[in-house]
Amino acid sequence: SQQGEEDPQALSIQEGENATMNCSYKTSINNLQWYRQNSGRGLVHLILIRSNEREKHSGRLRVTLDTSKKSSSLLITASRAADTASYFCATEFGANSKLTFGKGITLSVRP
């Protein structure tokens, strides 16, 4: 079963707008990661936030983590057409660092 669930399932915005994607999970985690996938290709790691962190930034990406609510959000600021892709949250948990993914969010950025 999926550990993480993303919300919404699909998001369509205009270029230049911000995109916010959410992820909820069920059990305690070591860290939470976000990945991007373009057109059925392999996933690319974007950003990682550890369980003792609350916010991380990387370029136009900002991720937050609320362990009390077991949720995370990914904000992409000033979106571009090239940001069109599927985004997945992944949770790492357990002593063996198992990493499981949600079903993903499809982001469409209109030029």
Next chain:
Amino acid sequence: KAGVTQTPRYLIKTRGQQVTLSCSPISGHRSVSWYQQTPGQGLQFLFEYFSETQRNKGNFPGRFSGRQFSNSRSEMNVSTLELGDSALYLCASSLFGLSGANVLTFGAGSRLTVL
């Protein structure tokens, strides 16, 4: 630095056949994970190998198996193929470096179609 290489990229099989997929991780990466991706189920974890030992396993039937060799290359095998096995199979390797986190580098995938 070469990325994660998966072969073959595309293959077509018929029900009842078996298939073997190969994955060469990034040099120095000792962990290899396999995922099945379908439109309905998303990314499902199959198994992970670390230093030739299966360390994590997902909830797939025994028809799905894997192994890792001493050079960290990995193979996964699916026997008695079913139509529902049609999917993109993704392999990913991980360094588990100083950060200690399991950050994955994915290959482009092997797209399996079962007829």
